[in-house]
Amino acid sequence: MTPDSNANATDPTDDRTDAETLRRVADRTPTRLDVGRAGPRPPTDALLEFREDHGLARDAVFSRVDDSLVDDLDLVTLRTRVADADQYLARPDLGRELAEESITRLHEECSETPGVQIVVSDGLSSTAVETSVPELLPVLKDGLAERDIDVGTPVFVEFGRVDVMDVIGEELAADCCVILIGERPGLRTAESLSAYFVYGPERGGPTAEKSVVSNIHDSGLPPVEAGAELVDLLANVLEQEASGIDLREDDREFETES
Amino acid sequence: MPVKPMAIETTDSSVKSRFDSVVEVLATANEPKTGDELAGIAAESDAKRVAAKRVLAGMRLETLRENPVVPYEEDEVTRVIQDGVREPIYDELKDWTVADLREFLVDSATGEREIAAIRPGLTSEMIAAVTKLMSNLDLVLATSKMEVTARCNTTVGESGTLSFRLQPNDPADDVENMVSAIREGLAYGVGDAVIGVNPVADSVETTTRILEATHEFIDDWDVPTQNCCLAHVTTQMDAMRQGAPADLVFQSLAGTEAGNDEFGVDVDLLDEAYDLARRRCTSSGPNVMYFETGQGAELSGDAHHGVDQLTLEARCYGLAKQYDPFLVNTVVGFIGPEYLYDGQQVIRAGLEDVFMGQLHGLSMGIDACYTNHIQADQNDIENLAVLLAAAGTNYFITVPMGDDVMLNYQSNSYHDAGALWELFDLEPAPAFRDWLAEMGLWHNGRLTDRAGDPTIFA
Structure with missing residues (x-):
């Protein structure tokens, strides 16, 4: 092959075959392949598509969950010690602590010693909360209620990090705590939600004792299915009195014995 | 003490x-x-x-x-x-x-x-x-001013050259998709620094599969480059002991003993990896190690001893130097806004890291990148790429259209290579440039019209 001027003058039939091959390749991978180029730069369409996806991801991070949604879901609103979106990103430690007035509110408005304390938080994607939680939460609440598990008073935490559930669970002396929180958006989806849960929540509890169900969104694990799966997992946590790495060890022992 | x-x-x-x-x-x-x-x-x-x-x-x-x-x-x-x-x-x-x-x-x-x-x-x-x-x-x-060269199968860092790592990651470790991304990247002229894959599953099986597929492609098309699978160093060592073909051995480094402990490595283990790499790597060398670093890793592992993140980053390079690596790069914007807040901080850190690496005598490159929760965008890392191409960094990381769908972050695009070569009148590493010319992708110091067409490797 030489870089002569006829290099591109190939049989049009071959071109069509090539185009089909390329489309097949591009279709089977989530990677942005076969976008072409304009000089050394991406074509305008590919460039704008990329910017659009990044825009959606940033909007998910920098916008907040609508108050009316929190009201509709009948959640008690709490705040962490974070003042604004900028501080939320720069100071994860403040997002793990509740503001003083929210601790007071927690005790005033929420029932103590629930079996499973449910926490919802915008985390890094308000879009994830807005799209998935309205479907997931009723399945979770009803499923746990059917198993006679007390879900107490579910709460919403503004500017929350995963570990804020340790504070809430400890304050209310919950047996178990679950947090539904928006994940850091990728360019492919800004709607991904995670559910972390812990048995015997307490401040400073190790990460390894937490369990997680991640990738909850319509083209990942659908919210309704995630809700049903969480009911089973949480019932198991209460029965085994363990979560995270402790639970996995129990499971392993069980498998070995059987 | x-x-x-x-x-x-x-x-x-x-x-x-x-x-x-x-x-x-x-x-x-x-x-x-x-x-x-x-x-x-x-x-x-x-x-x-x-x-x-x-x-x-x-x-x-x-x-x-x-x-x-x-x-x-x-x-x-x-x-x-x-x-x-x-x-x-x-x-x-x-x-x-x-x-x-x-x-x-x-x-x-x-x-x-x-x-x-x-x-x-x-x-x-x-x-x-x-x-x-x-x-x-x-x-x-x-x-x-600094010209630090290193040689594995190719030589990087020579004056007048700018190299690129081709990073064909896939969220399902699908090797066929990785090979598709390799074809496309090579068609854009990138990949002379390394074809380096981050696996999702840190297992000997996956690592071996990725090393074999990349090695086979490099062999089949006679590409003057090197492969690497960026699993944990112990996983790569196990795979290599079982015969997996690796040209380079990779590990992430921290600037304190406690930080490296968080990464599951210490100096003894790195010595052992270096020794194994010199005996078992499929490349000609002599430089057979690849390290990644990044400001903030020690604090994130609570292993910083009250020391600032730039000084700890410098110490990563002091440690890396011990192993005469072929490649070292900072992954500058990956760690998140609680360490580097925005484009300004990422650009500053990127310039600092490449300077410090080169002053240590390392063949230094950069993953100029950002996540979606940081106050930065593609324009910021394109700015950084221009500054560091002017500074003569040895290489950049590139991914298809800048979007790594496995690690969920953005880096430089395959497209950025051609623009940077054109801007600064630079070329890929000589052996790789000659190979590109043979493939009809490089002529008269520029990419040809065929560049970007992966069907060349069909």
Whole structure:
């Protein structure tokens, strides 16, 4: 092959075959392949598509969950010690602590010693909360209620990090705590939600004792299915009195014995 | 552990009383970084920051040598750095102030030869200190003087060249998709630094599968490059012992013993990996190691000992140097806004890291990147790429259209290679450039019209 001027003058039939091959390749991978180029730069369409996806991801991070949604879901609103979106990103430690007035509110408005304390938080994607939680939460609440598990008073935490559930669970002396929180958006989806849960929540509890169900969104694990799966997992946590790495060890022992 | 009492030297007596230790001066003198704020060690004000820079400017290199930021007895990274100093060269330099070092580096009479002559006498703390005095243009200028080459199957870092890592990651470790991304990347002329894959599953099976597929492709098309699977070093070692074809051995590094412990490595293990790499790598070498680093990793693992993230980053390079690596790059914007907040901080850190790596004598590149929860976008890393191409970095990471769908972050695009070569009149590594020409992708110092067409490798 030489870089002569006829290099591109190939049989049009071959071109069509090539185009089909390329489309097949591009279709089977989530990677942005076969976008072409304009000089050394991406074509305008590919460039704008990329910017659009990044825009959606940033909007998910920098916008907040609508108050009316929190009201509709009948959640008690709490705040962490974070003042604004900028501080939320720069100071994860403040997002793990509740503001003083929210601790007071927690005790005033929420029932103590629930079996499973449910926490919802915008985390890094308000879009994830807005799209998935309205479907997931009723399945979770009803499923746990059917198993006679007390879900107490579910709460919403503004500017929350995963570990804020340790504070809430400890304050209310919950047996178990679950947090539904928006994940850091990728360019492919800004709607991904995670559910972390812990048995015997307490401040400073190790990460390894937490369990997680991640990738909850319509083209990942659908919210309704995630809700049903969480009911089973949480019932198991209460029965085994363990979560995270402790639970996995129990499971392993069980498998070995059987 | 007792530390030698430190005499802070400065002509300004009013600041003498304001700092208690070298660690505090170094932290306070750092350009603003959210990671130092999170650690509670950042300057409280810009005035205090500059006061610390003044103290640092007047500090002798000997003071920095004698006050390593983590004590010798407590930390093996400190021991590697201190024991690696060539004493007669250090003796020549120890009375220099940090300001003297800065002015030496930016002097028009100073080139690679002059810098090479002082390198063995420097510690990572000295290099961190001078970095804190340098402006962004100082960093670009001084980096552009340094020419550090390294050889695996190809040679990177030669004057007039700019290389790229092709990063064909796939969220399902689907090897067929990886090969598709490799075809496309090679068609854009990238991949001469390494074809390097981050696996999702850190297993011997996956690592072996990725190494075999990349090795086979490189063999089939006779590509002058090297492959690497960026699993944990122990996984790669197990795979290689079972015969997996790896050209390079990879590991992430931290700047403290405790930080490396978080990464599941220590100096003994790295020694063992280096020894295995020299015996079992499928490449010709002699440089067979690949390391990644990034400011903030130590704090994120609670292993920072109250030391600022730039100084700890410098110490990563001090450790890396021990293993004569082929490639070292900082993954500058990956860690998140609590360490590097926005485009300004990412660009600054990127310039600092590449400068510090090259001053350590490393073949230094960069993953100029950002996540979606940081105040930065593609424009910021394109800015950084232009600055670092001007500075003569050895290589950049590239992914298809800048979007890594596995690691969920954005880096430079395959497309950026052609633009940077064109802007700065640079070329890929010579053997790779000749291969591109044979494939009809390179002609007269430019990509040809066929570039970007992966069906060339059908």
